[in-house]
Amino acid sequence: MKNICLISLFILLIISELAAQVEIWEIQGTTSFSPYLNQTVTTNQNVVTVVGEDFFFMQTPTYRSDNSPSTSDGIKVVMNTPTVEVGNLISLTGVVREQFHRTQFDEGDGLTITVDSVAVALPLPVILTDFFPSEAAMDLPDLEKVEGMLVQFPQAITTGPTSEYGETPIKIGTTRSFREAGIIYPAPWSPEWDGNPEVFEIKLGALGLLDSLLSGGMNLTATGVMDYDFGDYLLLPTEYEITSDAPFRAVDDPTATQATIGSLNCFVLSDLESEYVIRRQKVAAYIVDMMKAPDILAVQEVRGLSVLQDLANLIKTNHPDINYTPYLISNGMSGGFVINVGYLVRNTVSNVQVTQLGADEPFSLGGKLHYRPPLLLEATWNSTPPKPIKVLNLHLKSLNGIAGGNSTEVRTRRYEQSISVAHMVEANINENLVVVGDFNAFPFTDGYVDVVNQIAGTPSLGAEYPVQNIVSFPLTNFSTSVAKKEQYSYVYQGNAQILDHCLGADFQGL
Template structure:
């Protein structure tokens, strides 16, 4: 992209000229809010009030929010027909999980939270800001000095607006001066008492648009709260702001107005002079003083007069888009000539600057979307002139209300930006577009030659098969070594931060007709495509115009059949395989109720299909998150009914308050169980001053004889499921407690492992430690559970220090033998800030939580480790549809983990 010196100068001048944001006034004010409450970050509300003297129709108004980096988004659009009586309130509240917990019933709900250090704004139906308050200097919404963030402690505190002498919300234009901390909060809704005023006078804001040099009359309404028995007089004067009398923007007024007895209003007219050239919006103020008659007070004594310059600005696309998500020309009418249509959708099209006129600023985009509401008449390859209004639709810069003229047809398209190994960047410290990886490409042509779909389709609204996540480098979005992105590396830990996979982004395949709507895609599918970058519902999104599937990933994808001379050991987290009885401290299901008998039956059938057809009937299968022996026996029977194999269910209850346990399914037609016992089941620790068990799910040791090439072979298998890591990457007492417990669990298990493998009778027996370790194959920087259990713990990479390894010789993690791009057993969606657009951005991360650790003997017999794919790669709708499928497809979605199998050569002890 190229930009001449003269273009750079004109662009800088234009950016400075348009720096004044559009102004619009209204009588709706934010009067109280909190962005975090007793239930957490979603326990929030925003209280608004009509401070005017007449009912206010707020249909189409918006509640917007900003984060500390200035990224904005709409949280709520007020429904049609919403009205607020004078002096009355509306309560807007977060209705998401762990949302608003107050006793006052909200009038309207939204589903996406507001950050602790961001800001919020009210916009009218035209998109102009009518009130705003910020909690940081970086917020896009603030007035004057922003308020201080109240932090991340979950308590009932917020901010309330101060009242002026007339009892109305104070709005001096400075947040710090107008707001005060409120604790506890006391939100008001439409059912709350309205503010009752005595006799008071107010002035309303006014707006005019200038489209030529003609003078305009700008009327300001001045109103009494109720009729007076005597004449009321008030003095009104204008005051310069960005609009000045000296510049000829308007004529000064200094006059006294009278509202006759029995009347409630009068009008102040200010003459606004027109403009002949495009320019910024400007504003002045009208101030009231010296009110007399009938004990009148001034309730709202200052009004904004907004002068909106709607003369079209001649601009290139890159001048319209600017460097951020909000155009520097937002709200302005623009003309842009000689651009090329690159994609056409059902309600608009994208156009791009020809390569010969493209600028050389990598932080600006040369493409933009033109919204037409109906199918455009233009075609790809048309050269067009467009006059339109610059809009920001959910943070997508676009042109609307457009006049479009095609001047040429069949023009060569601009060169596409090639996404691949280096674009978008995989380094969060060197992103492709400065603060993000994608903003500078929005609206532009993009080509992807080596794309990979990394998740199955999500659902959206009435679309069962909607967006997918993708990479352009042909790789999975894997969790990689290092401390979690955005989490400070603990002192004394020699690890970098993991990148967080900023190269992952979203694809909407059907928006421009590249595929038929509701086409399913399985994760692992590879493709090549051309299309345009866009921004949809908080996320940078690639919309293909053409797509070619190179290799479609099938589901389910079963492991290879067991070699006849091998023994197969596997593990599967069954995802809360519960019975119907609620007889534990918490529900086994994790929800409000336990499953019904029909739901247990369906779960049993789906798990049977997965174990039998995807894992291919392991000889010994560790199962985690199983409620009871009875429900596991039901699965063993189902396997026997469905397949030519007979299984025995083994389970010993642990200490989990929701009742989930570890156990085994053992093929009795091939395996003879010798012994089963829990390890360290009675070990305790001091948990917050109280004695508690170390293991919620005590490791379970199975000793068995398995068939070998000649005779039988003894084998030891330990089923494990340590504490989950949901608090590990956080700070505070809960994180400290969970890290310590995981550390103690791993030490306990390591001690048991060492005792088993050094026992004389086990010296020649293979030992496998298998299951859901809730830990990666490398350290997270706090406690490397897998490394500690295997004897490969590195104190320099962990906050909690071990001193010396407990397991010698060390165990080997068979995960290391799996192809790198297949090393995942769980899909976790993580929040990483605004790199991908939404704040917080949600990125699907594939990670290994399910491992197989082998002693020296077992490694010597090792053949292969494989994950059976039937859960993580499926579209959401496919998972639901598979519940009613038959055969192997019933396995899809049986759990939230993918299980694995390890095959070993079976040799009798006498041959060692």
């Protein structure tokens, strides 16, 4: 046994002698992949900056940095039980790997670690600013240049809520990021969207600090190490401070002479789900407290009429003066996952008629065009004198798959649905029409289909499927009339965006 141990030690010594002697910034290189990928290297006397449960990071001491803005001085080391501590100066021999585009060493390949000193000063953190990381699209994002390094920022804003994995999207500065027109970089044609490369994520509890659920619009400051995980740059903080809470306010109270129309996606509200009671309570409270109980509420993604009736009953129980009547025509879906569009209408509105439009309209690639047919409500405001109103409730094809293997079906359906709805708008445009709902589309072109501008009859920046001239009188998109920071109904990958809209024509007599 002693001979075997001596032979193993001798082999390790030979490997260490043969391994290239390199600095971390040489391992990282100036591209997304290490020039030493899959090679055994030795990097000497680097500082351990953070230690996690099954990993640690080390970084070139400040005085040995190449000071190049294109290379990182830090790197991740993955091991089940780290044997080092923050502030250790260590030398390491191992195999350079790329895991999900993150350069690292892995214990599984065999590591030789020597502690040269137990307590040295940590490298100075890189300061993130409004200009770094850049907002411009580029083949090598700025954050790649600090992957594995200590970074610090004095001010950032959360651009979305904390995910189920404890990760929150943030952006340096005080202005959150928004989705912009076009296809994400690199795009095959214009317009092109840069993808907001300045957005990254923070995981507050990654290194044992107090974890917290955040919402969009909060301000914070932090210091930590920049990791890269599953396609996103991720800050693992060694310290942080929440410096301001998020604004959360209701719509304005309507005046005595105002009538109100609202739209709400209930996110698959079903009486079959285990959390139905609590979710129904939250939706009911949101309708009353945040939306101020609109006279007409267009809803999307409810299982059926019984769910709307439950909401109406709960609201009346909690607020006896608010009386809603539900309206819904089933789209014919069955099974566990069923979503419909419908209405809740207060007794301030009368002569209500609800009609499903386009239910049997064919799709050019086969089958029916509308999975969730638009629902037209015709009614009268109980004002003096009474005034007619029409509301068209939409829940159109989602963006899922628009650039994937099923892109032809997705783009074609979205385009043909927008054409279909544009004709519905044109047929009702002179009758106090309001078009609301989940358009699953931005207020501008996504580069493939310009759904909203097709329906509204407004100018387009261009798309693969060009806008047709159908609507004779352009509709106004009231969703873009609020303050810029409030122009969103959804957050995706840290970017606020409007997918739910309210379009209106010239209201006659209202």
